[in-house]
Amino acid sequence: xxxxxxxxxxxxxxxxxxxxxxxxxxxxxxxxxxxxxxxxxxxxxxxxxxxxxxxxxxxxxxxxxxxxxxxxxxxxxxxxxxxxxxxxxxxxxxxxxxxxxxxxxxxxxxxxxxxxxxxxxxxxxxxxxxxxxxxxxxxxxxxxxxxxxxxxxxxxxxxxxxxxxxxxxxxxxxxxxxxxxxxxxxxxxxxxxxxxxxxxxxxxxxxxxxxxxxxxxxxxxxxxxxxxxxxxxxxxxxxxxxxxxxxxxx
Amino acid sequence: xxxxxxxxxxxxxxxxxxxxxxxxxxxxxxxxxxxxxxxxxxxxxxxxxxxxx
Numbered sequence: 001x002x003x004x005x006x007x008x009x010x011x012x013x014x015x016x017x018x019x020x021x022x023x024x025x026x027x028x029x030x031x032x033x034x035x036x037x038x039x040x041x042x043x044x045x046x047x048x049x050x051x052x053x054x055x056x057x058x059x060x061x062x063x064x065x066x067x068x069x070x071x072x073x074x075x076x077x078x079x080x081x082x083x084x085x086x087x088x089x090x091x092x093x094x095x096x097x098x099x100x101x102x103x104x105x106x107x108x109x110x111x112x113x114x115x116x117x118x119x120x121x122x123x124x125x126x127x128x129x130x131x132x133x134x135x136x137x138x139x140x141x142x143x144x145x146x147x148x149x150x151x152x153x154x155x156x157x158x159x160x161x162x163x164x165x166x167x168x169x170x171x172x173x174x175x176x177x178x179x180x181x182x183x184x185x186x187x188x189x190x191x192x193x194x195x196x197x198x199x200x201x202x203x204x205x206x207x208x209x210x211x212x213x214x215x216x217x218x219x220x221x222x223x224x225x226x227x228x229x230x231x232x233x234x235x236x237x238x239x240x241x242x243x244x245x246x247x248x249x250x
Numbered sequence: 251x252x253x254x255x256x257x258x259x260x261x262x263x264x265x266x267x268x269x270x271x272x273x274x275x276x277x278x279x280x281x282x283x284x285x286x287x288x289x290x291x292x293x294x295x296x297x298x299x300x301x302x303x
Contacts, residue, residue: 007251015281022286110299123299140299150298186301210298219300 023145024214031118031147038119039103040247043092046167047244050232078132078203078229079168083124084108091131093122093139093149094163097156097175100243104149106139106164116146128189128206131164131171132229135191135200143210143220150209153222154178162205162224163240169231170240173205173224180211181219188221202226 084090084107091106107114110123122141129135141149160175181188188208191200203226211220230237236244259266 003253004251018278018281019286019289022282023290026282027286027290115298125299142298181300183297183300188300208298208300216297219298221300 028145028148031121034118035105035121035147035149036101036103036247039092039105039121042089042105043103043165043244044248046165046232049167054233074228075169075230075234078171078226079231080130080133081166081168083126083130086126087111087113087117087120089120090124090166092165094165094240094243095160096163096239096243097160098152100246103243103247104141104147110140115140115142115149118147121147121149125189129191129200129203131166131205132169132203132226134203136189136193136204136206137164138189138206138208140208144214150207150220150222151213153207153209153220154211154213156222161227161237161239162207163237163243164205165232165236165240165244167232169229169234170236171229172227172237172240173203174227176204176223176225179221179223181221183216183219185219188219193221193223 081090086109087107089105089107093104093106095102104121105119106122106124107117107120108124108126110125114120114123122139124130125138125140128138131137141147143150143153156175156178158175158177162173162175164171164173179188187194187196188206190196190198192198192202193204193206205224205226207222207224209220210216211218228237235241256266256270259269261269
């Protein structure tokens, strides 16, 4: 009898360890693959839509002569879209520092329905700015488990590109610095981080995740500053073009 | 428990070992496919956002 109880307890302990291994490694890898391929799919769809739109010019466009857009090197002020509904995807994140195969879909909201979803993974804090907008575009993702969208956030180097693709175009941010804050510190969400009420003049991106790895004691924050923008019809920036092509090829 | 299981398995030693391995694989498959995903929805997920601890 004692032997049976002992075996049951040992089995229970083994099951707990198996669950942790499943959550942190096996399922993490599976979900990461699903999230990346879902992101590729939506990215390719936007590129395809843009090519289809440019291949078949609208007949009304020929009747109403419009000013030919001047091709400035920087493509002017970035287009800013309106935030979609809860859990609706609207952007794809590429971070070469996280690996050439890395891509994740950004959706509205930071609930589990977005962050744990095998087809999403990165959540945009509602109320913070959108890509390319003056202010702060803030997103969250898991550090580990559920695809671990920000697993390597601590490995950013100054100037690392952070690419955000939307249906409108490609927004390039450059990594600036890391910060470690309390989980309650909503100051990082302000248009000017830690200065709520201040008038924003810069376009920045803020990535939030857990710290330390496998813990939720703190939050790790990565800031990036806006570098350039190009419309989707102009194609991705050179560095990103190679990544997108490689990912589309599988 | 496991000793009783070992006794009811038929066949020579090598066949019993094979059966045990198959049973372990089966249990792992059931756990990873149905049990763990269900547990994952119950246990406290790792929060990675600020302001919603």
